Amino acid sequence: MSDTTTRDEGLETIREQRCHGGVQGVYQHRARATQTTMRFSVFVPPQAARAPAPVLYFLSGLTCTEDNFTVKAGAQRYAAARGLILVAPDTSPRGDDVPDDEAYDLGQGAGFYLDATQAPWSRHFQMETYVVHELPALIERAFPARPGVRGITGHSMGGHGALTLALRNPGAYASVSALAPIASPLACPWGHKAFTAYLGEDRARWAEHDATALLRARGPMATLSARLLVDQGDADGFLRDQLKPELLDAACAEVGQALTLRMQPGYDHSYFFVNTFIGDHVAHHADALR
């Protein structure tokens, strides 16, 4: 473990710890997109000491920070075996001067991976620009990452993020997957609440950040090097009201997007579910990115 040190234009190392032969670090920097200090975790596998490695971005769900995935998912073992860098950003801007809401599903910890257009959120909540542009540029400068070779995945709100960011930014990601994603914010209470606050009342704007609507509007992801992989627990308490993978399944079928949707019997929404299936997702991305 090292003390806080400075590297690459204001990138600060919070800690670095050896893990599965690589290095699990937590870092922070002043982000232009959000006008806040953003924290993220990076796992660098041992292979990256010899040659730059592909990067898998993991987007977390409501209430999470960069810490939940890093500590609970157990993904480092698989990333070390396959030579992938793992990057887990925080789920929103944070700080005393950053707007928030008392509820867990809006404001800090609930950025929904979009660029907000409505006050008071629009000044800081620019998570799409941060995750798609600013963070990868930093990662590819400061870590042994192969430039432009990126996959994206995520859990719950972060699954929504992975799907929509890949659909909205063709060519940005060569592989996409999701664990228990919010399949259609247009069709669930979490989505209605967040999109009303961040994007306003116009539902045409909402559709630009909804995986099922994006698929119908833009067709399958031509730049994808593998099928879309989605895992969903069938004992997940949010399945029927919030997640609705059947809507994603229908949209993919309609437009011809290759999808492997696996309903996992008995699994809930927790990180025990993520821990169980993250190895398959790392393998999915490693196969596509090699």
Added chain:
Amino acid sequence: MSDTTTRDEGLETIREQRCHGGVQGVYQHRARATQTTMRFSVFVPPQAARAPAPVLYFLSGLTCTEDNFTVKAGAQRYAAARGLILVAPDTSPRGDDVPDDEAYDLGQGAGFYLDATQAPWSRHFQMETYVVHELPALIERAFPARPGVRGITGHSMGGHGALTLALRNPGAYASVSALAPIASPLACPWGHKAFTAYLGEDRARWAEHDATALLRARGPMATLSARLLVDQGDADGFLRDQLKPELLDAACAEVGQALTLRMQPGYDHSYFFVNTFIGDHVAHHADALR
């Protein structure tokens, strides 16, 4: 996830969640040994649905509850592959009426896996009796465990616990290992403080709970079905002053106890270290217990 339910003579289910094809549960019961409500976690692998499975007990370190190992170690994957039940007890009795100390290394969260003889600790702090007798009896009644087929391991204070409980209770465990154990409480500040409080000033009593002294007094563990396995990070901040694996190494060499001591370069004392090597420990026990 199930609500709190009652089973087997007051054993309460706090939650059960599917994980790696098995069930990860957290339970509590009124313990006779400690006169408190004790909480523990159990992972039951899928194989146990067909035939009773061997049990690996994991003892945690200072400040931990049953939760740290359960959430951070990622051991379920390996236990599911090898058909082992995992049991992780809390590290001490707890409660408003249970004595405590302001420091992290004495009292609640710091039971040191012994039966205290000194007031005010002796009434509740009976962790050896609890871990060696009461808990396994409960596990073997309430879960699909193969009776008497037990291994034991642990981290830091829990590594001390695994080593000393196995040495003090011949035949209780067929396999033993430890991760970054406190090798000799007689020779470190953590040990001096806890043993003075729990056992009094007589160092002859301390030696009965010190792995190196027990080895010298009793010789190698005749009932062990495999070598002792110990992993230790060489960048562990507690290595020189508190853990001192070289004392265990010397004692094992002196009495002829087979020991594999692996110094792991760059690893610290955290659960990233545990997560990295727990697979080897599960394999070590699974080989011995099958």
